[in-house]
Amino acid sequence: MASTTAHTGKATAVAAGNGGVTTPEAHDSARCGVLPARQWPNIQVEPEDLPAPGEAVEDLETPVLVVDLDRMEANIRFVQAYCEQLGVRNRIHIKTHKIPQIAARQVAAGAAGITVQKLGEAEVFAASGLGFDDIFLPYNLLGAAKLRRLRAFLERYPGIELSLTCDSTVVAEGLSTVTRQVGRRLKVWVECDAGLGRAGVTQPGHALDLAGAIERLPGLTFGGLMSFTADAEPSVAFMTAALAVFRSAGRPAPEVTMGGTRQLRWVEQVPGVTEHRPGTYVFHDRQTVLQGGWSFDDCAGTVRTTVVSRPTAERGILDAGSKAITPETMGLDGLLGHIVEYPEARLYRLSEEHGYADFSAYPEAERPQVGDVLAVVPNHICTTVNMFNWLVGARNGRVEVVWPVAARGRVR
Numbered sequence: 506m507a508s509t510t511a512h513t514g515k516a517t518a519v520a521a522g523n524g525g526v527t528t529p530e531a532h533d534s535a536r537c538g539v540l541p542a543r544q545w546p547n548i549q550v551e552p553e554d555l556p557a558p559g560e561a562v563e564d565l566e567t568p569v570l571v572v573d574l575d576r577m578e579a580n581i582r583f584v585q586a587y588c589e590q591l592g593v594r595n596r597i598h599i600k601t602h603k604i605p606q607i608a609a610r611q612v613a614a615g616a617a618g619i620t621v622q623k624l625g626e627a628e629v630f631a632a633s634g635l636g637f638d639d640i641f642l643p644y645n646l647l648g649a650a651k652l653r654r655l656r657a658f659l660e661r662y663p664g665i666e667l668s669l670t671c672d673s674t675v676v677a678e679g680l681s682t683v684t685r686q687v688g689r690r691l692k693v694w695v696e697c698d699a700g701l702g703r704a705g706v707t708q709p710g711h712a713l714d715l716a717g718a719i720e721r722l723p724g725l726t727f728g729g730l731m732s733f734t735a736d737a738e739p740s741v742a743f744m745t746a747a748l749a750v751f752r753s754a755g756r757p758a759p760e761v762t763m764g765g766t767r768q769l770r771w772v773e774q775v776p777g778v779t780e781h782r783p784g785t786y787v788f789h790d791r792q793t794v795l796q797g798g799w800s801f802d803d804c805a806g807t808v809r810t811t812v813v814s815r816p817t818a819e820r821g822i823l824d825a826g827s828k829a830i831t832p833e834t835m836g837l838d839g840l841l842g843h844i845v846e847y848p849e850a851r852l853y854r855l856s857e858e859h860g861y862a863d864f865s866a867y868p869e870a871e872r873p874q875v876g877d878v879l880a881v882v883p884n885h886i887c888t889t890v891n892m893f894n895w896l897v898g899a900r901n902g903r904v905e906v907v908w909p910v911a912a913r914g915r916v917r
């Protein structure tokens with residue numbers, strides 16, 4: 506399609522299939538788009554210098570994402586014990602850290618398998634060789650390319666139990682086709698929207714209908730009901746109604762898997778709940794502190810950042826912008842993170858490479874100096890981690906380990 510500007514009469518390409526009319530820019534990007542990857546110029550750069558074990562955290566070049574291992578391990582232990590006390594399986598969600606070595610610690614602590622959000626994450630965790638043999642993927646997988654990858658995954662990892670969700674027969678039919686190709690059954694859960702307004706069937710009766718459809722499709726087994734909802738009340742209402750609908754249809758009570766760190770506070774109220782999928786709890790963040798009742802002392806992940814400028818008496822500019830700290834405000838107070846050393850400071854803006862902080866809450870003499878290094882707890886740790894190639898695991902102020910964020914960017 507081409508549009509013609511009224512003033513100049515010149516044609517401008519606005520999309521592919523433009524009838525042969527192209528701007529030089531569009532032509533260039535089209536050429537780049539068809540260039541096979543192997544013909545890309547081979548750019549030579551020195552490998553990045555990684556921190557060494559034993560190095561002092563305070564000496565690390567910034568911005569750098571540092572995880573306090575004592576806090577992380579305490580978080581893992583706490584939630585594991587909590588789920589055991591509630592009698593629900595703890596199926597941890599790996600999308601927070603995307604690091605197989607951390608998930609292995611969560612499984613060693615007692616987690617009942619892992620949750621991934623994307624097939625690409627499942628591929629990375631399966632390939633890690635760390636023994637993740639029970640993977641739940643609560644996402645609608647559909648389309649020829651995705652189902653080809655699902656088939657390849659199932660063929661490559663016959664020992665891994667992969668279960669999935671759907672909220673329509675379109676998705677279930679695609680999954681059923683794959684089971685025929687690989688000669689292997691798949692457990693499929695029904696995703697329920699109990700009030701988040703995201704994917705999922707919105708009526709308990711539809712959950713029953715879809716469960717029946719799953720069972721009628723060759724190769725599929727109905728797993729139960731899956732939900733991820735912010736609030737207790739609609740979750741309890743939905744699952745109460747869903748269990749009643751299953752009961753009156755003469756069916757056994759389905760398993761129920763719920764999710765979320767904040768939701769741990771009330772998950773035991775949900776009738777029939779058998780499993781929970783917390784992710785963020787492993788590191789926590791400003792959101793779980795402000796909305797979930799955790800404390801900044803629970804926050805294991807911080808972005809260490811240098812004050813690179815003090816242009817005014819109040820303002821400090823940090824070397825971590827929106828490419829190192831998520832710019833998501835998460836429905837909180839509009840601020841973009843918590844500065845550990847200056848809890849009353851306001852991190853009020855992020856441009857790509859600059860963080861803008863207002864230190865006016867402190868007497869001038871106490872405000873940070875150019876060159877000081879500060880630690881920021883981001884609003885949302887999961888999307889922050891996804892911006893880093895690796896993170897540092899530290900204990901008592903010293904680097905213990907550097908982990909690649911192995912499934913970083915695996916959005917497909």
Ligand SMILES: Cc1ncc(COP(=O)(O)O)c(C=O)c1O
Pocket residue numbers: 598601620643732733763764765766767782783784785786
């Ligand atoms: C389906 C599903 N389950 C579990 C979780 C884990 O939630 P949280 O990271 O808040 O613990 C998420 C988070 O986005 C999710 O989408």
